Amino acid sequence: MDLRLVGYFVAVIDHGGITRAAEALYIAQPSLSQAIRSLERQLGTELFDRSGRRLTLTADGRAFLGPARRLLADVENARSRVDAVRDLRTGRLEIAVLSTLSADPLPELISELHRRHPGIRVTVLDPLGPSDVVGRVRRGQAELGLTDFPVKSEMVRIRELWEQEIVLALPPDLAAALPDPVPLEAIAEIPLVLESSAADGRAPIDDVLARAIGFVAVECAHRQAIWELVMHGAGATFLPRRIAETELRNVAVRSTLPQVRRTVRVVFRSGPLSPAATAFLDIAAELSRRRPSPPPPEAGT
Template identity: 45%
Template sequence: MDRRQLEYFLAIVQTGGFTSAGRRLRVAQPSLSQAIRALERDLGTPLFDRLGRGVGLTAAGEALVRPAKQVLRDFATARASVESVLGLTGGRLDIVALTTLAVDPLAALIGRFRAAHERVDVRVTDPELDNAVTGMVLEGDCELGLAESPGGVEGLDHLRLRDQEFFAVLPPGSAIDPAHPIEVAELAGWALVSTPEGTAMRTLVDRELGRCGAAPRVAVETTHRAAIVPLVLAGAGATVLPPRLAEDAAGRGAVVVPTTPRLVHGAVMMWRSGQLSPAARAFVELARLDETALPPAGTAGPTRSP
C-alpha cells in the first residue's frame, strides 16, 4: 500500500467512478484501475462493487475511507514539518467553519495569518449542517473547524473562542426604537427569515424563544445565507445576525436592535488530537493570542439605523 494508491482510492470515492476520478487526477483509467487492483490484492479484499457505470463501496472500502484520509494528511504534515525548518514557505490549510464564524472571527484571523505566511493557501469550507463540522475534522476532511460546540469531544482538542452575540435585524421603517433593546419574546410576534433547522441561527432562535415559552414563526426559510439580508431589506421578515453581518445590514437600511436578554452562543476552534501541520499550529497560536487581546463580546455593537 502506498500514498498514490490511497489518493486514487479516495478520488474514486469522492467522484463516484473511475472515469471521473481519472479526469480529476489526470491519470489514464487503465493506470487507475491497475493501482486499485494492486491495492485490493495487497489488502486481500475488494474495495468497490462495480455498479454499471459507477461504483459503490464494499464494507472493507467503507472501513478504509477514514484511515486513508488520515494517512494522506499525515503525509502532508510530514512534508510540511520538514519545510517548516525553513519557515512556512508553502502548503495549504483546510478549515471548515459555520458561516457566521467564517465572517467573524475567521476572516480577520485569516487576514493576519496570510500577512505573516503569504505562501500558505487557505481553503474554507461551509458545512451543509452545523453539526457536520466536528465530523469533517474527525474524518480528516479539514484540519481545523470552527463551530458552536461543547469542548471535550473525544479525539479532538479545542480552543474556546469568545462568545458571539446576535442582534435583531428588522426591515427598514420598522416602528422600533433602535436605542432600546427588544425583548427576545417579542421576536415571536415577527415573521422571521431563517436558515433551516440544525443551523446555528435557527437553533439559537428556537432555543431562546423556547425559554420564553414562545415558538418562532419562520415565514421564509432558506439555505441561501447570502439572501437573508436582502430578504429582510425587502420586507419579507426579521432575522437575527452576529455583529459584522448586522452592521452591514444596518448600513443598507435595516433597523438593528440588541436583545434582552442578549442572544449569545459560544464557539470553539477544534482539531484532531495529536500532531498539527506547521500551518495549522501557527493558525491556532495566532487565534490563541488574538482571543486574549480581544474585548469580550458585546462591548461594541454594530452601527444601528436611526
C-alpha cells in the first residue's frame, strides 16, 4: 500500500473535502481525486460515497479511517526514531573489550562519547580473549571490538590507535634488588600476580613476556584484586604504564629490557557503521592524536 495515498485519504477527511485538501497539499484537485481512486483500487472497495454534492465516507471508509491514522502515526514515530539515531540523540552501541583495556582507554573513550552524545546507550561485552573480540564483531554480536593484540582476519577492518608500553609494577622491596630497566631474563625469578580467565586459564599475554615468566605466585580473575595484591606485596604484574602510574599506589614501575609495547586497535566489520559507532571512532582518533607517545626504548635495546 502506498503510504502517500493513505496520507491523502486522511487529508481529505481532515480538511472537509477534495478542494481544501488539494490546496493544503499543494497539488491539483484532479490529481488528488485520482490518487483517492488509486487507493480504493488497491483496497478493493470504495471509501467515499460520491452520490451527493459532498463526499461522505462509506462504511468501509469509516472502518479504514482509524487504522489509516494509526499507520501514519506509526510511520512518523519510526521516522522520528531514525532521525534521533542519525542525529545521535539516541542509539545503541555494543563493543567487545579485552579486559586489559577496560581500565584504560575504555573509560576515557566512553565518558567522552557520553559527554557529547548523552542519549547513546553503550553495552560493553567481556570476550573470552583476543580471538573472541574478532569473533563477536564478525558474528554481529558487537559492532566494535577493542583489543591490543594483532588481528589476523580478512573479514574485519582494523584501525590502529596508539602504542602502550607494558611495564612491570612491583612492590618496592622487590624492585630494590633489580636494575632499571629490568632485563626480561631477570623476570623468571620474580613472583608474579597474573590475570586468569575462567574460560581458558591464564589470560593471554605477549609471547615475549610469556617466555620470560618463571615464578607465578598468584593467578586471579579479578583485575582490581590483582592490583591490590601487588600493592600489598604479593608479587609483580605486567600493566600498561598509564595504569601502573595512575591507578596503583606505593609500587615501583619499571620498564623491561627490551621494551615491550602493544598497539591498541579497534576492530569493525566492513560496510556502513551506525552513527554511534562512527562517533566512537572519531573520538578514538581524536584521543589518539592527543595521547603522548610511550618513551623510546633505551639505547641499544
